[in-house]
Amino acid sequence: MSDAPPFDTHRLCELAGEIIVNVRDLAALGWTPATSSNFSRRLDDRHAAITVSGRDKAHLREADIMVVDFDGRAVGSDHTPSAETLLHTQLYRRSPDVGCVLHTHSRNQTVASRLFAGAGHLRLEGYELLKAFHGNTTHEAAIDVPVLANTQHMPTLAAQVDALLDTGPLWGYLIDGHGLYAWGRDMAEARRHLEAFEFLIGCELELRKLHREH
């Protein structure tokens, strides 16, 4: 008889279902082109449920979600977890308040990441929708969305994200030519943050097309 997996399989099924339904929506918006993007949920204090690498995110099934520990190692699965697993697990390891991490490659996110890579950040300021970010109670705040240089070496990116988290609250970041990472306490909050970033980034791009900054 094989050993039982070291996590709650019923909970894994619930989380997989939640990921599948939500990611289907995000894919329908065109935010996960060409199998890009990855998604995860905290399973317990040592494990996360995350998408298997290379799967078509528009048509995820339960078999496309697997378990990793917070070092990014597969647990109870022969599949390869997302190539960017470390960018998820670093957040779970760092804070018990992080329950969900969403990474997408929308056109707006990708264009903005190119446009603002030189500055190193994109400032979002004066928008009512800034209140969508947990803990932010006014449109008068400014949020700087960091833009990190892209690399295939996840420990390099993870170290930069760790340094950013040391400096204050962070709800997400862009990677140059790549996409956006956003997170929250649960799926609903992470999705609200992701949607707020996408909308506000879109506004900033539109303003620049109109040759106006504010």
Ligand SMILES: CSC[C@@H](O)[C@@H](O)C(=O)COP(=O)(O)O
């Ligand atoms: C299809 S190119 C995109 C990938 O390189 C990567 O950035 C991505 O978002 C998806 O990688 P994955 O390993 O499927 O989680």
Ligand SMILES: [Zn+2]
């Ligand atoms: Zn990616």
